Amino acid sequence: MSRSYLAIVTVVLLSLVKPWAPAYVPAREREPKGWDITIARASEPGDPMILTGRVLGPRDTIPWAGATVYVYHADSRGNYSLLGDPHHDPRLAGVLRTNERGEYRVRSVLPGMYDGPAHVHFEVWGGEIERRAFWVNVFTTAEELADHQVRSWTPAQAGNLLLARDSSGVYHGRWDLWVADGFRIPPDTTRSAPR
Helix, strand or coil, X not given: CCHHHHHHHHHHHHHHXXXXXXXXCCHHHCCCCCCEEECCCCCCCCCEEEEEEEEECCCCCXXXXXXXXXXXXXXXXXXXXXXCCCCCCCCEEEEEXXXXXXXXXXXXXXXXXXXXXXXXXXXXXXXXXXXXXXXXXEECCHHHHHHHHHHCCCCCCEEEEECEECCCCCEEEECCEEHHXXXXXXXXXXXXXXX
């Protein structure tokens, strides 16, 4: 056989072989990565932000150890996913499990605004508790917060949080999630059940 014939056969065979890739898993269904997660790479544009808090409830104010929390937000330009993403999953997203004190910590960048104030979404579930959703509007100045409070109503499932900037330029905020205040997300029969 000639070398050119072998080269053509090899090219044809390689074009038929698909590279191995893991099956797609939506961000909200991924395994928790501990209680302290980073959802923005160091190269992500935007000011760094760290959110901390506790998950409280479901029937009282006791911190809930082992709760699963899915957190996501828009990037600094106000986009959740990249153009052309067939799954439309938020890029800046992660799943965590609260520690023994019911605490969580999320390291990311400040979200941009796309419709209303910048905000971060949370979904909490576990045990006999069905998925509950929350969001918190984040502000970097007292003036922005005051302006929003005058012009807008904020439901119980949401809140307004004024972030503080430290000397290294990182914004910090603490927000507790009260399970009883979250709104119930109906089960979606088109995807697998949450873990």
